[in-house]
Amino acid sequence: MSAFVRAARFVGDLDDEFYTDELQRDAWNEASAVGFQSLLWIGLIAAAILPYAAGVTGAWIAIGIIVALVTVAFVVIGYARARGVDMYTVQELRRPRMAIVGVLYLVGFGGVLVRLLVQGGDVGVSTWIGVAVGAALGATAAALGVKGHQRRKHNAELAAEEAELLGFEETDRPH
Known part of the structure; x- marks a missing residue:
């Protein structure tokens, strides 16, 4: 754990x-x-x-x-x-x-x-730099999150297909 x-x-x-x-x-x-x-x-x-x-x-x-x-x-x-x-x-x-x-x-x-x-x-240059960096980090995190979601969903589909094939193969065997 x-x-x-x-x-x-x-x-x-x-x-x-x-x-x-x-x-x-x-x-x-x-x-x-x-x-x-x-x-x-x-x-x-x-x-x-x-x-x-x-x-x-x-x-x-x-x-x-x-x-x-x-x-x-x-x-x-x-x-x-x-x-x-x-x-x-x-x-x-x-x-x-x-x-x-x-x-x-x-x-x-x-x-x-x-x-x-x-x-x-009074908003200084450092604030705008912070906004730019925050926006870039946020966009990067969002892109990584979307890619991770797509990867996890794909892996879950592959695992489900594999489990289905394994289950089919076991029932197809002569006993």
Whole structure:
């Protein structure tokens, strides 16, 4: 078990005897998923509104909210992947709710950029360099994420085909 999984199990208190009861665990896992999704939606909506409603201060708070949400989302995705479930290969990501999430991120980041870079007062060269570097890193991370998703999906399809062929070969053998 990796250090990440051990740490996540500790944070989630997953070794508590509460989880030995299957029904309790399933109900709690579903409740946790609802809570996690509620946190994401509330945070994204707040981060999208704050730069417009609370000015520069709201923009800084929105950055903090977005960073926290992205961090938590990556922990959830990373833990699931460490346990053998890759959400990028087992579910369709092109759904209306994902489009809404994308729009909320764009509205939030757009508001942050407008408030901090345009209306935030004295913006120096170092800020614009930071914006350029951040944009380049973000674009690179997005490209790597898309490529990784495509690779994982392809590998999952190959594994499924291989498993299907192996299963067919075993049933085809004389007994």
